[in-house]
Amino acid sequence: MMVKKNIAQILVGIDSNTVLSGARKVKTKLITEISKQGLSDQIAVIETGSIGPVNKGVVIGIYPTGEIYGNMSEEDVAEFVQERLVKGRPYKKRLLPERLPLEVDLSTYDPRRTQYVGRIVLDNCGRINPEDIEEYIGVGGYEALGIALKEKTPQEIISLVRDSGLRGRGGAGFPTGLKWSFAAREKETPKYVICNADEGEPGTFKDRLIMEGDPHKILEGMAICGYAIGANTGYIYIRGEYQLSIQRLKKAIEDAEKLGLLGQNIFGTDFNFEVKIKIGAGSYVCGEETALLNSMEGFRGEPRLKPPYPAESGFLSKPTNVNNVETLANVAPIILKGAEWFRKFGTEDSPGTKVYTILGQINRPGLIEVPMGITLREIIYDYAGGISTGEFKMVQLGGTAGDILSAELLDLPLDYKSLQEVGHNLGSGAILIMNESVSVVDLLKCGMKFFVHESCGRCSVCRIGTRQMYESFQRLEKKIAYPDELENIEELAKGLKLTAFCPLGQSVATPVLSALKYFKAELSEGIKPHKIYKPAVRNQSRAEIIYS
């Protein structure tokens, strides 16, 4: 077994001032509370000299996030551990505006290792106070918007984004610049910019952390998009569970409006842009862009028939551009630093970085931003700290609607093209890593339960097909499956892929077909050995068998 590595370190500043305020006591208490929560193997408590802020009593810092807390007393510690370390929220009562200097050593900078340095999307997360617009401006925030409005035409912006090669990070990987040009060429007004923050794909929480850590970056990206396509209104469609994100975005909008960075005549130009928030109500399919539009209009969140695409007829039947949170967070850095710079990261076909949430039986679950084109092996062994117990067995890439892959694909580069070439998809950014204790059937069954629940019910292939497959997996689990159960599942999955009305139903096939490809032997173990069964006539089509 591998030795567990620390995920985080808490630095307790011990110097003559802080000792008087009880720094040693706080440190001892921290150690006891952390072990009480069973986190000792993940979080180390380390003594350092002065952390920076003075006259703030006992000061502690957290690495790698860089937050600093002051005036900590022994009484605070239990609550601090509960809030900050267990629930993962800042402990506001004692949070100081200062930040720990994060180690950025450009001389040894390696573009392939951008976990904490040189990040594009997460650059400010954990470095600035997300609720303070001054801090965002202090690190170059809203400069890109200023440059866009004053020095560039909408057409130039679209070309720049197109040249950067940015592709949508919401799952499909559609070239962003191209998408913008579709909305830009529409004559009808008003137009809308929508930020898709519904993030329902199990295992994905990158958008939440981007919104919580750097809300202004998304607003800036939306405003630039609005300018490029000719829209004056933006909406953020965000899932109802993300209360902290909602709160921070609301504050960010207010602050930006106060400074004239959103609203009327931005930067003294004649460009107006306002951003509003729409809150979802618990439905996975609403992340699909046309279902999202229906939901925004106050209807059931059922997908629409495409075409027309949103660029032509979207929100309230007006031209609309829908982008994912992470996509929009890439926009301001591209405008500021140029397409060339952006292309330095990642691969020729998929430039830039990708934010992943890594989960499962690994030593360091969490959020990473790495260049496109890195391999699964690097992610698992370099960033995730390796498998926590046992041996690597499989990985599900891109959430529950993603491919289930075996060890033979560990060296495949993660970018849109490489994956497409072997018939797979990058998906939303969730990487679920599993050891041999996890059974493929259990994983598929649990995933199918999710689809049964989230199928919107409008088309029968999806509504009934998901349930049929769920029952098949139940039989496989109990080892009472029919001899042709796997063929049935495969046929059903292919049928869904071909005939389901929307991409949700079509995507149900992804995990099923990939699991059949790589783990057929294991799945066959669920078939009952000596069942007396009259096989169906295989040269007839399934439909004839069922209805004859």
Added chain:
Amino acid sequence: MTVKEIVKRYGNKRENLLQILHDLQNQSPQKYLNKKDLEILSEEMKIPLSDIVGTASFYSMFSFTPRGKYLIRICESPPCHLLGAPAIFKVIESKLGIKEGETTPDGLFTLEGTSCLGICGVAPAMMINEEAYGNLTEEKISQILDQIREKESKR
């Protein structure tokens, strides 16, 4: 606020329906949409009641039956499932003496299974009302439930 006031706050355009339903449900002590309110809403927004119910029932956050003061939602999606959600579910069921979808007789707790809550980094995870809890163990759950019970008994 009355239904009328809420509608007035947002305007009676269809696109505000979900927000209005959220507000209606949030202000109900039993966290549900009751028929009376919906009837008035139907009048105010000029949308047939059947349409409103049809829309609201699509979304898992809305309920038409009264729910407990503390709504416990346990994530059942694969990442949480693989790291122990089924056991967590059983522990809570036995501690509260209710099954999924039920409410304790004292009206304090309702238990629901849910899809991913977006806090998978600390799987297995759950939410109680707006509070998120992660890295759940049997011990931790006892602690959390006891704390709530204690708080409530002091009222």
